[in-house]
Amino acid sequence: MKLRELLTLAMAAQVIVTAAALLASYAATGTADPRGFGTPQIVALLASAAFAVPLARLCTRKIETSQEKRTAAQLAEQAQVSAQMTQAVIKTxxxxxxxxxxxxxxxxxxxxxxxxxxxxxxxxxxxxxxxxxxxxxxxxxxxxxxxxxxxxxxxxxxxxxxxxxxxxxxxxxxxxxxxxxxxxxxxxxxxxxxxxxVTQKRAAEEQLIQSQKMEAVGQLTGGIAHEFNNMLTVITGTIEILADAVKDNPPLATITKLISEAADRGAALTSSLLSFARKQALQPAEIDVNELIEELARLLLATFDKKIEIVTRLDGNIWLAFVDRGQLSSALLNLAINARDAMLDGGKLTLTTRNVVFGVREAVAVGAGYAGDYVEIEIADTGTGIPQAILERIFDPFFSTKEVGKGTGLGLSMVFGFAKQSGGGIKVDSAEGRGTTFTIYLPKAETSTLRPAGYDERKVVGGTETILCVEDDRDVRQYVTVQLESLGYKVIPAANATEALAVWAKGTPFDLLFTDIVMAGGINGRELADQMVAARPSLRVLFTSGYAYDSPHAQGSATMGAPLLTKPYRKAELARMLRRSLDTAVDAAGDPIPTPYSVQDDVERFLRKQSSERDER
Ligand SMILES: Nc1ncnc2c1ncn2[C@@H]1O[C@H](COP(=O)(O)OP(=O)(O)OP(=O)(O)O)[C@@H](O)[C@H]1O
Ligand SMILES: [Mg+2]
The missing domain is CATH 3.30.450.20 (PAS domain)
Structure with missing residues (x-):
């Protein structure tokens, strides 16, 4: 019952009781005159008052219990709200x-x-x-x-x-x-x-620190390697002229050979350094990694100790990767050779391929360029494993645990730089005593580009075509001109794009544009070629570069699918690339018609170089 109703009822009861008592007192005394107020009425009023006391008590108790109940209900409600809030906070x-x-x-x-x-x-x-x-x-x-x-x-x-x-x-x-x-x-x-x-966050932080360190070291090595490359181009190029001149003088011929070999080693070193610095002039193309790995596995089987079992697990539906084929085979060889060195008592080398789709998190975890589709290549060995303490240093250039003369510590630096520059990533898992797994991620190919044809490098074939040769380094330009002329070509030298465009404007005929990509001054080689090819789609172009300034994804387009000759190069390579460019079949729109390509040459050359280097040591 509500409080107000209770009080109204109590007051009404009290009025009725008082009236009844008074009426009873008048009835008892026989007087109906209300003004006759005597003892019986006083008694009646006292009786009524006596009734009022328990009534008031009853009401007070009722009021108190009702208030208590209300407070208790309020408290319970508050407690419930608070518990609900706590649950909501925990849940959300x-x-x-x-x-x-x-x-x-x-x-x-x-x-x-x-x-x-x-x-x-x-x-x-x-x-x-x-x-x-x-x-x-x-x-x-x-x-x-x-x-x-x-x-x-x-x-x-x-x-x-x-x-x-x-x-x-x-x-x-x-x-x-x-x-x-x-x-x-x-x-x-x-x-x-x-x-x-915070597992992922920590991994990302470590990745960032590592990549900042690599970035800093990379810039330094890249800069040095770039300068050396130009000098080596002149040395490796002119040494052959010298060798020719002194071939009848054995002592001088021996010295010339020594210089030539030293220059070759220098070139290999700068190439690794440029790879690490992600400044290698890459020529990415659509690569079937399964085919490449099968070929590699056959070669490894033939060259590695029989105590090492070689197993391939290749995904039959593997996507094409968009990478530089020669660099990829070098990277895989470096990893395979490291695995072999870690399994001196024998073991198992497993080469696995699979497709992976990365979200941002996974891409960050392996240092890959973006979330998306990647071709994964895993090289697992059952060798010594890598101690935790050195794990974060293995990609540093010149870090090696091998004896002096056995390892330069550039193998993994090259692999790392190559994977990153290609827009991919790399990851290593190792357990000491149980083995190591390197996994590289390569971007899936999106576009179709020219697959370079396999040419026999031993045969030097010249030609009689006219070549517009654009090179801003005076020494290199002079050397290339001499080389080209010695191969039978007619040469129009130009010191920069402006000079080349002036030749073009005059209408001087030429068959091939041979241009450096990176040149001082306004227009670079790529832009020069763009302008010329736009006007004459069937014009053959051969690019050269010692240094890649472009981002990996711009790389394919940096050469427009045209061949690229990386500095430093030998006369034989120059001759081969020129014939490749001049002889590539083109359709009416000037688009090259793809020719089959084998990685065998690249891999064999690499292995020959490796073993001859080892013999020399
Ligand atoms: N599969 C592996 N198992 C065990 N240790 C390895 C493995 N791969 C690399 N390492 C360790 O990482 C170091 C660096 O490797 P990296 O390939 O860069 O240089 P290297 O093999 O010593 O010399 P280089 O490759 O220049 O001949 C190695 O010296 C070795 O300690
Ligand atoms: Mg190595």
Whole structure:
């Protein structure tokens, strides 16, 4: 009953009782005159007052109980709202919520905790959190740490933050960042933990530090290698003229050979350095990596010790990759040779290919350029493995654990630079004593480009065509002119694009434009070729460069599918590339008609070079 109704009823009852008492007193005395107010009426009023007292008490109690009930209801309502709010906060928090008692027994386990750990709420409630989430050998240490933290936790209302590595239900290690607070409730301590998975974040941070370091070292090495390349182009080029001149003088011929070999080694070194610095002049094309790996596996089988078993696991539906074929075969060889060196007592080398689709997270984790489709190549060995302490240094140039003379420490630097410059990524997993797996990710090919034809490098074939030769380095220009003329070609030299365009404007006929890509001054070689080919689609173009300034994805278009001769080069290579360019069949629109290509030459040349270098040591 409402308060107001209760009071109205009580007052009405009191009026009725008083009136009834008065009426009764008049009836008893026989007087009906209300002015005759004597003792019986006083008695009647006293009786009525006596009735009023319990009535008032009754009402007061009623009012009190009703107020108490209301307060209790309000409190219950507030408590419910507060509990709902807490649940909502726990549910919507991005971090996992884990509540335990002081002994680590789980009291609450949020949905996010299920996602973080793989254990459901049902499974987790009532269990020991340490047993559930910490690897067996670390449990005692973890508990001791918890016990030490408990007093501190109880004394700080703001709680404490800590990092730990926990085990997911799948057995995978997860790195977490937790903030914990202690609550004293009814004589017991309750510990509330908000837990965040920072595994990916940490990996990304490490990746960033590593890539910044690589970037800095890369810039330095790239700059030096670039300068050396121009000098080597002159040396390797002119040495053959010298060799020709002194071929009847054995002592001088021997010296010339020594100079030539030293220049070759210098060229190999600068090439690795440029690769690492991601400044190698790449010529990406659509590559069937399965075909390349099958060929490589056959070669390895023939050259590696029989104690090493070679297994291939190739995905039959592998996508084409868009990379430089020669560089890819060098990279795979470097990895295979490292694997061989790690398995001196024999073992198994497994080459695997598969398609992968990366989200941003996965792409960042392997340092790949973008989220998307990649061709994955895995090279796994069962060798010595790489100690954790040196793992982060293996990609550094000149880092080697091999004896002096056995390794220069440039192999992995080259592989790293190549993968990155190609817009891909690289990852290494290693367990000491059990083996190492390197995985490289290459961008999937999107466009169709020319596959260069395999030419026999031993035969030097010249020609009689006219070549417009654009090169801004005076020494290199002079050398190339001499080389081209010695091959029978007619040469129109130009020191830059402007000079070349002037020749073009005069209408002087020529069959091929041979131009450096990177040139000082306004127009670069690529732009020059663009202008000329736009006017004459069937014009043959051969690019040369010692240094790639373009981003990897601009690379394919940097050469418009035309061949690229990388500096430094020998006369034979120059001759071969010229014939390749001049003899490439073109259709009416000037588009090259693709010719089949074999990687065999590249790989064999590489192996020959490797073994001759080893013999020399
Ligand atoms: N598969 C592997 N197993 C064990 N250790 C490896 C493996 N690959 C690389 N390493 C370690 O990484 C180091 C660097 O390798 P990298 O290929 O860059 O240089 P290198 O092999 O020593 O010399 P180079 O390749 O220039 O001849 C090696 O010296 C070796 O310690
Ligand atoms: Mg190596």
């Amino acid at each position: 928090a991005l971090d996992a919520f884990i509540q335990t008692d002081a002994n680590g027994v789980v009291l609450e386990w949020s949905f996010q905790a299920e996602a973080l750990t793989g254990w459901t709420r049902q499974e987790a409630l009532g269990t020991d959190v340490v047993n559930l989430l910490v690897a067996e050998p670390l449990r005692d240490g973890f508990r001791q740490r918890m016990m030490r933290l408990l007093p501190e936790l109880s004394n700080t209302p703001i709680g404490i933050r800590f990092e730990a590595s926990l085990l997911h239900r799948s057995g995978e290690e997860i790195l977490i960042d937790a903030s914990s607070t202690a609550l004293h409730l009814g004589g017991r301590i309750i510990i509330n933990n908000f837990v965040k998975d």
